[in-house]
Amino acid sequence: MEMQYNKRFVARDRNWHPPAYAPGYKTSVARSPQQALVSMQKPTASELSGPDFRHLRMGPHDNDLLLNFRQEQGQGLPQGERIIMFGRVVDQFGKPVPHTLVEMWQANAGGRYRHRNDNYLAPLDPNFGGVGRCLTDDQGWYRFRTIKPGPYPWPNDPNSWRPSHIHVSVMGPSISTRLITQMYFEGDPLIPLCPIVHTLKDPEAVETMIGRLDMARSKPMDCLAYRFDLVVRGELQTFFENQ
Amino acid sequence: MNQPNSRPTSELLLRETASQTAGPYVHIGLALAAAGNPTRDEEIWNEMARPGAEGEHIEVVGTVIDGNGDLVRDAFIEAWQADANGEYQQEFDLEKPFNSFGRTATTFDHGSEWTLKTVKPGSVAHASGQVQAPHINLSIFARGINIHLQTRLYFEDEAKANAACPVLSRIESPTRRQTLIARREEVDGKVRYRLDIRLQGEGETVFFDF
Numbered sequence: 371m372e373m374q375y376n377k378r379f380v381a382r383d384r385n386w387h388p389p390a391y392a393p394g395y396k397t398s399v400a401r402s403p404q405q406a407l408v409s410m411q412k413p414t415a416s417e418l419s420g421p422d423f424r425h426l427r428m429g430p431h432d433n434d435l436l437l438n439f440r441q442e443q444g445q446g447l448p449q450g451e452r453i454i455m456f457g458r459v460v461d462q463f464g465k466p467v468p469h470t471l472v473e474m475w476q477a478n479a480g481g482r483y484r485h486r487n488d489n490y491l492a493p494l495d496p497n498f499g500g501v502g503r504c505l506t507d508d509q510g511w512y513r514f515r516t517i518k519p520g521p522y523p524w525p526n527d528p529n530s531w532r533p534s535h536i537h538v539s540v541m542g543p544s545i546s547t548r549l550i551t552q553m554y555f556e557g558d559p560l561i562p563l564c565p566i567v568h569t570l571k572d573p574e575a576v577e578t579m580i581g582r583l584d585m586a587r588s589k590p591m592d593c594l595a596y597r598f599d600l601v602v603r604g605e606l607q608t609f610f611e612n613q
Numbered sequence: 614m615n616q617p618n619s620r621p622t623s624e625l626l627l628r629e630t631a632s633q634t635a636g637p638y639v640h641i642g643l644a645l646a647a648a649g650n651p652t653r654d655e656e657i658w659n660e661m662a663r664p665g666a667e668g669e670h671i672e673v674v675g676t677v678i679d680g681n682g683d684l685v686r687d688a689f690i691e692a693w694q695a696d697a698n699g700e701y702q703q704e705f706d707l708e709k710p711f712n713s714f715g716r717t718a719t720t721f722d723h724g725s726e727w728t729l730k731t732v733k734p735g736s737v738a739h740a741s742g743q744v745q746a747p748h749i750n751l752s753i754f755a756r757g758i759n760i761h762l763q764t765r766l767y768f769e770d771e772a773k774a775n776a777a778c779p780v781l782s783r784i785e786s787p788t789r790r791q792t793l794i795a796r797r798e799e800v801d802g803k804v805r806y807r808l809d810i811r812l813q814g815e816g817e818t819v820f821f822d823f
Binding site for chain 1: 627628629630637643649651657681685693695712714745750752754756760762765780789820
């Protein structure tokens, strides 16, 4: 039984990820632990295993946000710039991560979320829910069809605006590879101004969150395409003598 | 000193995609019912054990509290635990009576509690040859949490197993160890365990790096 957990993952570089305490992003101040994380010298089956979602049944439009919240069948489409968002989930060794769950949520074209606490003055779009999910294929590819979310103001500083972004959640092969991030759009002038982006110290880490315009995958007279590859922790195939 | 190749140099590796906060609206994406939004045919939610599942059926509840002592109402939590026999059920399938994985969220209602319906996990082997006390791994996501926090829930009525658990023993301070112990309650004849997660300050929950 233990044999199947004879694996480890490349250690997470906590200086690459944003620190818990990042005062420029004010909400982190009261929500960041002050004590050091306790490192688990030898992760156990509890950390190295994780759910496999290939039997979770997806609805026909779960990954198509243009269609999955339509008010009336066959009528009405969301407002905004239609886009394809796609990419590959790979691990740190470049190995594709197949059959893993990729989920996303976002604001509508006006920059408003379908959430009871979002009272931004932009209107809700009756034909847009802003939620999608899919499983990667056997080569690690995923794909969504959606609209480009709008930027919106938020009360961090007197004039803070979030760049257009899509929240992205990926499971990977284990709970150790679990990750939630955001995809930003290449060329957006709001990216360097955003306090949440600034929680990252390394500009190269910011680059890992940029979706790239891909004209070859765009559909003429229909959708622009943005490619966003996700890299999850790499699995080390090392055997340890006491396992 | 490190053995050759025991720590791969970053040059050989792709960098992990950087984490970002799940933001204030994580519920619309991953906890649709908690957001009050329409759900899909199959959602991953908090009923990990259905009536046919083997083992002692329990409810696990708690709150998430910030450094000011205020309830965090927009938290999203994922649970991962062994079944009653100490085995992880990796294949997630809503038709099975038990799944090792579940999701829950704090709410905007009074009390703002998260809840899991599950069975008490069995003990899980540890590489050292010792046995880990029954536990549930929890990952916490919320606005203001830049990379999710990872913790464990242990059970108050497993004192002997807890004392022998190699992971719990890694926490030097006995006071801090207590932050992972869920208290047993009986409500209407049902067993319930309560664990409040404190993000910061006095009674701060132990969070792990793995």
